[in-house]
Amino acid sequence: MGEYLGVFASDDGRLYTPPVSRTGLAKLLRANPHHGTIPRFKRNLLLRDFRPSSGCSAHTMGRAALDFMVFGEAYLQRLRNVIGQVVELKHLPAINMRRKVDGGFAMLLPKGQALHFAEDEVEHIMEYDVEQDIYGVPDYLGGMHSLLLNESATLFRRRYYNNGAHAGYVFYTNDPDLSEEDEEALKAQISASKGVGNFRSMFVNIPGGSEKAIQIIPVGDIATKDEFERVKNITRADVIAAWRMNPALAGIMPENAGGFGDIEKIDRVYTNNEIRPICQLFLQVNATLRGDRQIAFDLP
Incomplete structure (x- = not known):
């Protein structure tokens, strides 16, 4: 989903495919609470210092900034007046944006359609990738394995509880006096013990049965042997590090x-070192915007 595949021409030879699935990156925002909220928080920090103009509204900048945080690039269409x-x-x-092999851009539309733009119609703001200079790539890709492990740990734990908060067991019996009807009844009771309301007691009576006629052999005791909390804490730290986010700003409770x-000092240092350099990248739009329509940030 977040694997770096490189840039290649599409099957029809018209478009370059992004090195990382754009849809995959978007879906990963829902895999972890920190990974989903940090890009929006960084977008908000950027908007805090943004001074909108008639050439670029806060709404437009907010969308472009979120794209940049998630995909490592943003696209803005240049709208011109009658004199260009x-x-x-x-x-x-x-x-949905793609670079065309023969120059220019294309925006993918439903049903295989595309809207085409000339090279000078689009402002492309991108995070430079050392392996190619066609598409931008986000910095957090190195933390994707930790992000997915964090998600897997949560899903496993959730399924564990939905399954009745047990890892399973072997119900073993060697009593010849156990009838087939009783066996079927026991199977039905065991199957019904999974899921919500599973904590049920069971009465079994085998006249003349031995002490160990029935044995419950646990397969594993996840309640004491799993490392759920440790996995969650380590992977959370990796995700935050991949975003270069200070824990105090990421909603982490101090231990x-x-x-x-x-x-306030943490916020100031983080904004200076992380957000304002991104603002500088967005200021490239002023090279083409008319003088009275240019954007600005409240930079020191």
């Missing part, structure tokens, strides 16, 4: 009485 001046920027969804320190 760029007077407004319109957001183009990065998930000590001292906390994370001065939150």
Whole structure:
């Protein structure tokens, strides 16, 4: 889903395929609470310093900034007046944008259709990738395995509880006096013990049966042997590190009485080192926007 495959021409030879599935990156936002909220938080920090203009509204910048955080690139259409001046920027969804082999851009539409743009019609803001310079790639790809492991641990735990909070067992009996009717009744009771309301007691009476006529042999005791919390904590730290996000800003509860320190100082340092360089990338749109329509950020 988040695997880097490189850039190749599509089957029809018209478009370059992105190195990482755009749909896969979008779906990963729902795999983990931190991975899903951090890009929006970074978008909000960028908008906090953004000064909208008649050439680019806060709404347009917000969408483009979120695309940049998630996909490592953003696309804006240059709208021109009758004399060819760029007077407004319109957001183009990065998930559907493709570079054309013969130059220009295409936006994929339903039913195999595409909307084509000339090279000078689109402002392409991208995070440079050292392996190719056609598409932008997000920085967090190195944390994808930890993200997926975090999701798998959560899904496993959820299924474990839905299954009745047990890892399974072997119901063993060697009593010859157990009738076929009793066997079928026991099977039905065991099957019914899974899921909600599974904590039921069972009465079995075998006249003349031995002490070990029936034995319950656990397959595993997940309640004491799994490392769910440890896996969640380690993978959460990896996800936050992949985003270069300070734990204090990521909604992490401190594990000590001292906390994370001065939150305003943390916010200021993080904004200076992480958000404002991204603002500089977006300022490239001023190279084509008409002077009175240019954007700005409240940078120090």
